[in-house]
Amino acid sequence: MTRLLDAFWRAAAYCLHPRVILWSLLPLLVAGGAAGFAGWAFWEPSVDAVRATLEQWALVSAALSWLDSVGGQGLHALVAPLVVVALAVPALIVATLLLVALLVTPAIVDLVAARRFPALERRRGGRWWQGLAWSLWATLVAVIALLLSLPLWLVPLVALVLPPLIWGWLTYRVYTFDVLATHADADERRRIMAEQRWPLLAIGVICGYLGAAPTLLWAVSAATLILAPVLIVASVWLYTLVFAFASAWFAHFALDALDRLRREALADDLPVVEPPVPVTLEPLPPP
Secondary structure (H helix, E strand, O other): OHHHHHHHHHHHHHOOOHHHHHHHHHHHHHHHHHHHHHHHHHHHHHHHHHHHHHHHOHHHHHHHHHHHHOOOHHHHHHHHHHHHHHHHHHHHHHHHHHHHHHHOHHHHHHHHHHHHOOOOOOOOOOOHHHHHHHHHHHHHHHHHHHHHOHHHHHOHHHHHHHHHHHHHHHHHHHHHHHHHOOOOOHHHHHHHHHHOHHHHHHHHHHHHHHHOHHHHHHHOOHHHHHHHHHHHHHHHHHHHHHHHHHHHHHHHHHHHHHHHHHHHHHHHHOOOOOOOOOOOOOOOOOO
8 A cells, every 4th residue: 555655646746747748748639639620520410410319219209208398308408419428438538548558658657767767677578569459458348348337327326436447447457568568578567467456456446536537527517518529628638637647656656566576586586695603612722
């Protein structure tokens, strides 16, 4: 727990570093620009398409008609925009997470290594294509888990726990591999991910809950849906900050674990020197 908190405070301090702030602008420009353009160009067509699709389903159409009959025309009008937002937000989270892992995490790892672990050998146990395949596989598993768990989101307590757990697992899998790819070999990486599984998962889950904060922008008021294209860009910015912090937290904790692992291995390899046996000298008899 002490190492976890130490890495947390170090990561928070690193997020104020000018270079980290500049690096975090890269995924914001890419994802924010793409999301802003998509919101401007496709928001209204998407809402219209979702509304038309919902009205074709007999059960949904009956529920919407019942809302109209009891004076819920306002809620009726919000259903389609809410569905579009519910579909767009997970895509934004995944895109931002992967962009930060690609554009920001390597720079943060280099910064942490240079300032805290300058003597740590770079064994390069993970190639870029391995990291890409690892990230895509973990993302696919997380998306499938999200889709399969959608019915459970109707249960209030489950909705507060399950999505951050899934996002936390994804963050843990992607960032642990990325921060160890340069410095650890494959065996060291697997050992750290096995021995430090629960602390690393805890970091991921905490960051998953932090990543849920931008979603609250949509829950403030129904009026926020009018500003959806602008809020999408703001959400990307907040997601970028959260995942940049996650990168720094994982980097501090995982590189410290790697440094300790190598120190322990070095200590085990040192030869054991037996303590000298004391020799008692007896005085010579007098002549």
